Amino acid sequence: MKSGEHFSLFETTRVRGWFIRRVFSISMFVAICFIWLFRLSHKGHPYWPCLALFAAEIWFGFSWLFSQSLRWNLIFRKTFKTRLSQRYEDKSLPSVDIFVCTADPDIEPPIMVINTVLSVMCYDYPAEKISVYLSDDAASDITFYALLEASTFAKHWLPFCKRFNVQPTSPAAYFNTLHHSKPYPQNLELVKKLYEDMKIRIEDAAKLGRVAKEIRSNNHRFSQWDSYSSRRDHDTILQILLHKNDKHNSKDVDGFILPTLVYLAREKRPQYHHNFKAGAMNALIRVSSNISNAKVILNVDCDMYSNNSQSVRDILCFFMDDEKGHEIAYVQYPQNFQNLTKNDLYGNAMFIPSEVELHGADGYGGPLYIGTCCFHRRDALSGKKYDSGYRIDWKNEIDHAIESNLQELEEKSKALARCTYEENTLWGKKMGLRYGCLVEDVITGLSIQSQGWKSVYYNPMRKGFLGVAPTTLLQILVQHKRWSEGHFQIMFSNYSPLWHAPGTIKLGLRMGYLHFNSWATTSLPILCYSIIPSLYLLNGIPLFPKICSLWFIPFAYVILGESIYSLVEFLIFGGTIQGWWNDLRMWLYKGTSSYLFAFIDNIFKFFGLSDSPFTITTKIMDEDVSQRYEKEVMEFGASSPLFTILATLALFNLFCLLSTLKDLLVLGENGFRDYEEMVLQILLCGFLVLINFPIYQGLFLRKDKGRLPSSLVIKSTTLALSACIISKIFI
Ligand SMILES: O=c1ccn([C@@H]2O[C@H](COP(=O)(O)OP(=O)(O)O[C@H]3O[C@H](CO)[C@@H](O)[C@H](O)[C@H]3O)[C@@H](O)[C@H]2O)c(=O)[nH]1
Ligand SMILES: [Mn+2]
Numbered sequence: 065m066k067s068g069e070h071f072s073l074f075e076t077t078r079v080r081g082w083f084i085r086r087v088f089s090i091s092m093f094v095a096i097c098f099i100w101l102f103r104l105s106h107k108g109h110p111y112w113p114c115l116a117l118f119a120a121e122i123w124f125g126f127s128w129l130f131s132q133s134l135r136w137n138l139i140f141r142k143t144f145k146t147r148l149s150q151r152y153e154d155k156s157l158p159s160v161d162i163f164v165c166t167a168d169p170d171i172e173p174p175i176m177v178i179n180t181v182l183s184v185m186c187y188d189y190p191a192e193k194i195s196v197y198l199s200d201d202a203a204s205d206i207t208f209y210a211l212l213e214a215s216t217f218a219k220h221w222l223p224f225c226k227r228f229n230v231q232p233t234s235p236a237a238y239f240n241t242l243h244h245s246k247p248y249p250q251n252l253e254l255v256k257k258l259y260e261d262m263k264i265r266i267e268d269a270a271k272l273g274r275v276a277k278e279i280r281s282n283n284h285r286f287s288q289w290d291s292y293s294s295r296r297d298h299d300t301i302l303q304i305l306l307h308k309n310d311k312h313n314s315k316d317v318d319g320f321i322l323p324t325l326v327y328l329a330r331e332k333r334p335q336y337h338h339n340f341k342a343g344a345m346n347a348l349i350r351v352s353s354n355i356s357n358a359k360v361i362l363n364v365d366c367d368m369y370s371n372n373s374q375s376v377r378d379i380l381c382f383f384m385d386d387e388k389g390h391e392i393a394y395v396q397y398p399q400n401f402q403n404l405t406k407n408d409l410y411g412n413a414m415f416i417p418s419e420v421e422l423h424g425a426d427g428y429g430g431p432l433y434i435g436t437c438c439f440h441r442r443d444a445l446s447g448k449k450y451d452s453g454y455r456i457d458w459k460n461e462i463d464h465a466i467e468s469n470l471q472e473l474e475e476k477s478k479a480l481a482r483c484t485y486e487e488n489t490l491w492g493k494k495m496g497l498r499y500g501c502l503v504e505d506v507i508t509g510l511s512i513q514s515q516g517w518k519s520v521y522y523n524p525m526r527k528g529f530l531g532v533a534p535t536t537l538l539q540i541l542v543q544h545k546r547w548s549e550g551h552f553q554i555m556f557s558n559y560s561p562l563w564h565a566p567g568t569i570k571l572g573l574r575m576g577y578l579h580f581n582s583w584a585t586t587s588l589p590i591l592c593y594s595i596i597p598s599l600y601l602l603n604g605i606p607l608f609p610k611i612c613s614l615w616f617i618p619f620a621y622v623i624l625g626e627s628i629y630s631l632v633e634f635l636i637f638g639g640t641i642q643g644w645w646n647d648l649r650m651w652l653y654k655g656t657s658s659y660l661f662a663f664i665d666n667i668f669k670f671f672g673l674s675d676s677p678f679t680i681t682t683k684i685m686d687e688d689v690s691q692r693y694e695k696e697v698m699e700f701g702a703s704s705p706l707f708t709i710l711a712t713l714a715l716f717n718l719f720c721l722l723s724t725l726k727d728l729l730v731l732g733e734n735g736f737r738d739y740e741e742m743v744l745q746i747l748l749c750g751f752l753v754l755i756n757f758p759i760y761q762g763l764f765l766r767k768d769k770g771r772l773p774s775s776l777v778i779k780s781t782t783l784a785l786s787a788c789i790i791s792k793i794f795i
Pocket of ligand 1: 546
């Protein structure tokens with residue numbers, strides 16, 4: 065132990081077995097070089113297809129190299145909360161502002177949103193130091209009504225959580241766990257009934273599509289909706305629902321102060337671009353600076369409830385550490401999910417990014433900011449540059465509310481959320497979240513790091529947050545299209561890890577960023593590998609070394625090595641074999657559809673031909689879909705160009721394989737000798753057919769609503785068959 069480390073509020077350890085890992089990495093790299101060498105030295109094969117495969121192999125090689133940088137130096141963090149409490153009394157701990165973002169009550173149900181809000185109100189932390197802000201980009205009176213209800217329910221829920229040390233503090237999630245943990249705490253029935261009644265009222269309003277007249281007329285707060293004309297056209301609506309200075313409405317049933325609770329719908333006008341979530345976050349940063357101005361900001365999406373009531377104390381161990389705390393701009397938690405199934409059909413768990421890659425980025429001092437479950441230092445988020453001499457005085461807080469009464473405070477704060485406020489300012493450029501990128505979070509994190517700040521990844525045993533993972537294939541593909549498109553934008557933005565801020569960001573971390581940034585471009589090599597080898601197999605032309613040639617070894621080593629390695633990595637983090645297979649399939653599907661479309665859209669955007677919006681991910685599903693999700697049956701159910709590509713590729717490979725098998729049977733022993741040169745092509749084609757099984761089922765075998773529509777069956781069969789026939793003519 066180094067001197068001084070004893071007093072540190074957190075500890076950093078290195079992963080075990082890193083040496084073996086590195087040796088393996090190097091051996092893989094050598095094999096990859098041999099593959100490149102094979103292509104360079106064998107010009108006899110058909111020229112163009114081999115050139116394309118070579119290009120693909122070069123690209124795969126680089127992309128593998130980027131992924132290695134995220135595995136080179138994994139680190140893990142541990143906090144010492146008792147040391148924190150020994151050093152700081154509760155009353156001298158800093159305040160925390162918590163931002164929850166929602167944008168559409170139809171696909172982000174208000175009841176889910178307030179569960180998230182309630183969960184973060186219940187941190188094991190002095191309530192008067194917590195302020196929760198809900199940003200509603202839909203300015204929905206139903207969401208507001210739900211929050212109003214939540215502010216009343218909180219008066220029972222918070223004392224209940226405190227008294228019985230309830231975990232998780234989201235009421236819905238807690239009541240769901242109850243059948244496992246007996247005996248029930250006292251008062252449970254009462255609180256549960258209050259919750260259920262509230263839930264019915266909120267869901268009734270949601271079903272009705274508006275808040276009932278009686279409720280509206282009984283509460284003057286709804287009058288702010290009088291001037292509302294549409295989601296995209298309304299004034300700022302800002303309401304402080306709970307505040308310690310409000311004499312009539314600030315305490316729970318036990319007489320203790322409640323956290324501050326604020327509803328904000330920033331102004332929207334059709335002629336002003338609202339910049340999606342980044343715009344909402346920036347309005348929140350400003351408004352909160354006027355109301356509570358905490359130095360630490362937590363940001364969660366509306367579906368990510370807090371699953372660990374200690375999180376605030378945990379992250380303060382980083383920010384308040386004497387030695388290293390002042391360098392840290394944000395502490396990122398992993399994004400975990402509550403609704404995963406056993407084998408994770410859609411690879412939702414994102415084991416590898418959460419359990420490996422972000423730890424690897426942390427090793428270089430810079431996990432990415434992934435938009436949710438992240439604690440920020442307000443100064444860094446607001447654009448302040450890192451300065452090694454700068455120390456925060458955690459105890460010195462300005463309480464705006466004391467200066468003015470709440471109504472005045474509301475009015476003053478409203479002005480900060482106006483559309484025109486940001487005109488001619490650095491907001492969205494150098495202050496707050498950066499605009500113009502579909503992954504506003506990642507580019508913001510990168511820009512913060514390029515100002516000299518570090519970040520920390522904290523992934524404790526008890527998960528900090530749990531959210532709702534998408535449950536249909538289309539949702540995931542669309543989500544990943546947005547992500548990969550955004551990442552691609554970063555590569556060519558002012559903050560590109562290729563060239564921006566030399567000297568500030570380490571090479572390893574740059575490569576790590578490039579691993580994510582280059583998702584969209586990986587679509588091209590994946591497509592090459594899914595089409596060319598099978599196409600030439602169909603025509604009996606070999607593109608890879610013979611099985612008896614020495615050149616076969618590097619191919620075999622890379623394929624087997626990478627498969628076994630990724631399987632072991634997956635199993636170590638609690639996945640199943642089936643789950644690994646599913647994850648591999650999703651990599652392929654994302655690669656050939658989401659990433660491809662993201663790539664194409666980026667090119668269109670470059671020529672000014674299109675501009676992709678932020679498509680919000682649905683957080684609800686109907687009964688039918690939900691049942692199939694539970695059974696891990698792939699959900700198609702819609703017609704989408706993304707599916708057309710997937711189905712066409714699947715069928716195309718099936719036709720190629722069938723035709724080859726037929727030839728093998730007809731030719732007998734001679735045939736086997738011919739095909740000896742094509743073992744890799746047959747294996748690759750066979751692998752593609754095997755992994756595409758859910759698509760064949762969706763096309764031909766299933767009868768339920770989640771199957772692929774018949775129009776798509778016709779379209780993709782025609783396309784795949786034509787590709788086979790045309791190739792027979794031209795090759
Ligand atoms: O105009 C908008 C659009 C979205 N949101 C909110 O942003 C959050 C994330 O949206 P979601 O549709 O759930 O996207 P995901 O793909 O799940 O989001 C991940 O990726 C995004 C970047 O693409 C990040 O912003 C998110 O924090 C991160 O969880 C949600 O709470 C939305 O309500 C807004 O507030 N305003
Ligand atoms: Mn989400």
